[in-house]
Amino acid sequence: PSGEIRCEPPNNNLEKYEGVMEWRGEKFSLNSDLMVLRGCVLRNTKWMIGLVVYAGKETKQMQNSGQAKFKRTSIEKLMNKIVLFIFALLFSLCLVCSISCGYWEAYTGYYFQVYLPWESYTDKAVSVAALNFLSYIIVLNTLVPIxxxxxxxxxxxxxxxxxxxxxxxxxxxxxxxxxxxxxxxxxxxxxxxxxxxxxxxxxxxxxxxxxxxxx
Structure with a gap:
């Protein structure tokens, strides 16, 4: 080949470009003044000689184009925080109720299985408390203001x-x-x-x- 360009790797800096072009044994310094970004329009010139350095996703314009941020209002942010707090409160209430249920089943309800028998697939108070935890979530889910x-x-x-x-x-x-x-x-x-x-x-x-x- 008659020439070669050695330059910096693709980046998103629009104001900086460093490179060296070797053409027929001579070296020429390249900077941002000699670089035309993608999408630019040349005026007041009849012709030009150019060489594509970056293409596709490697162009500086594509490097600077990020994903659009989703805008959230201050009221929406506050409402999300309140809902998260209600979720935490719901989880805490269900946890306290299930622990209390397990304690009652272990020390009191165990002796009343004649009247309130446990299910066939549960043989411990911990299992009863775990199943009741899900039941409490179903019962108290109205706390979450959907x-x-x-x-x-x-x-x-x-x-x-x-x-x-x-x-x-x-x-x-x-x-x-x-x-x-x-x-x-x-x-x-x-x-x-x-x-x-x-x-x-x-x-x-x-x-x-x-x-x-x-x-």
Whole structure:
């Protein structure tokens, strides 16, 4: 071959590229200024000579494209913590009840098998307590508010419809109404404390805003 390129392995650093190209006995240094990233468009030039260094998943653009993070609201995070706490409380209650059941079966219920006989596949109080642990979970599973998630989703859906139907958020010039693209971030709108902008004209559109304060 007439030339060879020795460069760094594929990475996600867009501002750095180091390599050396040997062409017909001469060496040329390569840096980020001589590299065109995937997706870039060249302008004001009639022709160019290029060489593909990285391809496919090894390109810097693909190295920087990670999996999209799932957004969770603060209320949803709090609700998940509460549900986990309820699960722990349910497990604790079932454990205490099963231990108490085993203690009672070992010292008291063992002598009442004439009236309350044990099952044929259980011969110890520990086995009875283990089986009752599952029974307690079935009996006390109503502590977990599964319907809470359905109720919250219905509330979010109705809030999204109200946002779409809000006439105050309708732009007459562009004929564009408000559109809630997701229902998971509605409650975050009421928790905004600060709005940062590069200039006041971005928000006011250089128009005079009259605020009427009614007592």
């Amino acid at each position: 319907s809470l998630y359905v109720t919250v989703e219905m509330i979010r859906l109705s809030q999204s419809l109200w946002i779409n139907w809000d006439k105050s958020m309708y732009d007459q010039q562009k004929d564009t109404p408000a559109k809630a693209r997701t229902t998971t971030l509605n409650e975050e709108l009421g928790q905004i404390e600060y709005i940062f902008s590069d200039k006041t004209g971005t928000l006011t559109q250089e128009r005079q805003i009259v605020t009427a304060i009614r007592e």
